[in-house]
Amino acid sequence: MRRTRKALGAPGEQPSGKEHGLRWSGPRQRILAGLFAVLLQAGDLLAQSSPPVPPVAQGTMGQGIVALRRPVTPLAVIAPRSGQDVDSTGGAAAFVAGGGRVIGSPAGSVGASALQRTDPAKGPSPWWAPVASLAIPGSGQFALRQQRSVAYLVAEVFLLVQYVAAQRDGDRERTAYRDLARNVARKPFGGTQPGTWDYYERLEQFLESGAYDRIPGGGLDPELDPSTFNGARWRLARETFWLNPDVAPAVSSAEYQRALDFYRRTAVGEAFRWSWFDATLEQDVYIQTIRSANRSYQRAVNVLGAVAMNHLASLIDGYVSVRIRRYGGVQVAGFTLDGVQVAFQPALGAPAGSVQTGLRFTR
Secondary structure, three states, X not given: OEEEOOOOOOOOOOOOOOOOEEEEOOHHHHHHHHHHHHHHHHXXXXXXXXXXXXXXXXXXXXXXXXXXXXXXXXXXXEEEOOOOOEEOOOXXXXXXXXXXXXXXXXXOOOOOOOOEEOOOOXXXXXXXXXXXXXXOOOHHHHHOOOOOHHHHHHHHHHHHHHHHHHXXXXXXXXXXXXXXHHHHHOHHHOOOOOOOHHHHHHHHHXXXXXXXXXXXOOOOXXXXXXXXXXXXXXXXXXXXXXXXXXXXXXXXXHHHHHHHHHHHHHOOOHHHOOXXXXXXXXXHXXXXXXXXXXXXXXXXXXXXXXXXXXXXXXXXXXXXXXXXXHXXXXXXXOEEEEEEEEEEEEOOOOOOEEEEEEXXXXX
């Protein structure tokens, strides 16, 4: 951003010397152009509630003489229309604040147009519009006769279709990895009962579950191979409750019994035993399928959050619209935003120009 100074003279005189303005180029143009679009949208809502007020004071701003109808705190935003550098000199001078009128245009500006204020006709303002927007996005805007109701409704339909598709993909992939586990890893042991979510994650992490009871009959003899899931559980139990995990205390001791209880709670029983031995390729397919199912379910959750945001946005939009139409502009920090004014400033010798917008704040 480069700043230059401008010598200000009396109204109607030609400027002498250098100019005072802001020169914008690059990404700033796109940012300010987007802000301008938002301001125009706000103007459609806020300008509806701006009643005429008798003149109370006169003043000047820049080189144009502006008749103020009420005390204001003006804010001017300059947004170029093209990618070329545009000297926005006179942008603030061309701004009409507080519903004022331009008596003199800024000297040195080329083709400065009179500022126009967006004043749509006041439409209906049913109190139930925000509630309808919360239930069905866009319905409140439709009741307010706002065209953006279509955008809310289209977004809702699109998001719901995406949610249903993601949920369907997740269900299909979950069925696929469960069938693969039953037909390959669990088949030698005859297990068919569906397991929990944690159980299927264990099949992803361990090649084999190991035996639950190494020696059938008598007391419980846990799996000793730590490379299996049950063996890893028994190893963790010994490390947690025994003084020395490699030296077993008496079976009747409290340390041994606490470790055995931990093993009973966390180890996999014979009905859920599995083995991917000689089936590592199938295990790789299983891992990819279960991860794909996780991604699909996560996508469904994300889309559901976007649906909730669409409902919330429609609710807030409807509330603000009804409030403005019924009670006037929205107040922020003691100021009331009640209007937006727009003008176009063409550039000298180029098709480019600057779009000049102003927000009207009243105290």
